[in-house]
Amino acid sequence: MSMTPEQASAFQETFGRIVANVEQVLLGKTFVIRLGLVTLFSEGHLLLEDYPGTGKTSMARAIAQSVAGTSNRIQFTPDLLPGDITGVSVYDxxxxLFEFHPGPVFANVVLADEINRASPxxxxxxxxxxxxxQVTVDGETHEAPHPFMVIATQNPIEQAGTYRLPEAQLDRFLLKASIGYPDHASTLRILEGSDVKAHDLVLQPIVTADAVLEMAEQARHVHVDPSVNDYVSRLVEATRTATEVRLGASVRGALALIRSAKTLAAASGRHYVIPDDVKSLAEPVLAHRLLLDPEAEFDGVTTSGIVGQLLLETPPPSDRQAV
Structure with a gap:
């Protein structure tokens, strides 16, 4: 059953309250907070490529606290083992008998800090x-908690001793974003509150974990006109034929763009997706899924720039199609 206008209005109100709650910790970063919550309610995962000290850990904790969920932080290092993440079976x-000891991945929000420092x-x-x-250890499957979201981080300037994420793993991140440094006004507010550590600030939950699952279910039923599906399909196909691109966006990328656009529409109080939803999410959803031709990369071409150019070249639908 499609989302109703009343449900969309209630979704927008709750979404806005969670954004305001998280912004108590991450000042002046409304856009990236909204991206993070779009990822959460789309049941996806978020990749943050940013400099140290921009609030990546604080954002993960704030989102978890706002939805009355648990959070764990995993510091990725070259000597980290798979069992350090998933957990191990220990003989009693x-x-x-062997007893399974769950690893830090069993939390609602998991921060995978500097994920590219660990081995493939x-x-x-x-x-x-x-x-x-789910996690399979020694042939036994263990369900992860619901909701479940991975927020992984990468440092864009320090590449020594790192391992580039393979395309198969990049494709599993619904969105890639950057927090960036705060503006002057936000920096002043941060300095004025310097007597309180970010980790000492405990946010009151806005919704329960069960409510998050319910809202995610509602977002799945936002209406998408066939013309919007056609627009997304043309965008994704254009990434595969671009001359500077060696590997374009996959079908998973097209699905991710539709899923996140549905959530953004609901967060905007609409029970239907419009082309502007797709446009605003195309770069964070598609850019990290593209693999550039080495010559284009050497010439300074970026995947974000390619997505931006494709948005200019691919006309959005002007009329709704008959269903």
Missing amino acids: QKSG KTQAALLEVMEEG
Whole structure:
């Protein structure tokens, strides 16, 4: 059943309250907070590529507290093992059985800090849980908590001793964003509150974890006109034929764009998606899924620039199509 206008209005009101709550910790970053919550309610995962000290950990904790959920932080290092993330089975001498000890991935919001510092084998430990919401250890499957969201971070300036995320893993992140440094007014507000540490500030929950699941279910039923589906399909196909691109966006990328556009529409108080929803999310959803031709990369071409150019070249629908 499609979302009703009344449900869309209630979704917008709750979404706005959560944004305002998180903004108590992450001042002046409304846009990236909205992206983070769009990811949460789209049941996806967020990749943050940003400099140290911009509030990535604080954002993850604030989102978890706002939805009455649990959060864990995993510091990725070269010697981190897959079992350090997923958990291990330990032999219990008393019972004579192996007992599973869950790892830090079993939380509602998991911060994978500097994910590219771990080896590809360790990075791959997140693939199953990010895609299927479960972890398999020694042939036994363990369900992750719901809702479940990974917020992974990368440092864009320090690449020594890092491992580039493979395309298969990048494709599992619904959105890629950057927090950036606060503006002058926000910096002044941060300095005025310097007597309180960010980790000491505990936010009051706005909704329960069950309410998040209910809102995510509602967002899935936002109406998408066939003309908007056609627009997304043309955008994604254009990424595959662009001369500077070696690997374009996958079908998973097209689905991610529709899913996130539905959530953004509901967060805007609408029970239907408009082309502007797709336009505003195209870069954070598609850019990290593109693999550039080495020559284009050497010439300074960026995937964000390509998506921006494709948005100019791909005309949006002007009329609704008959269903």
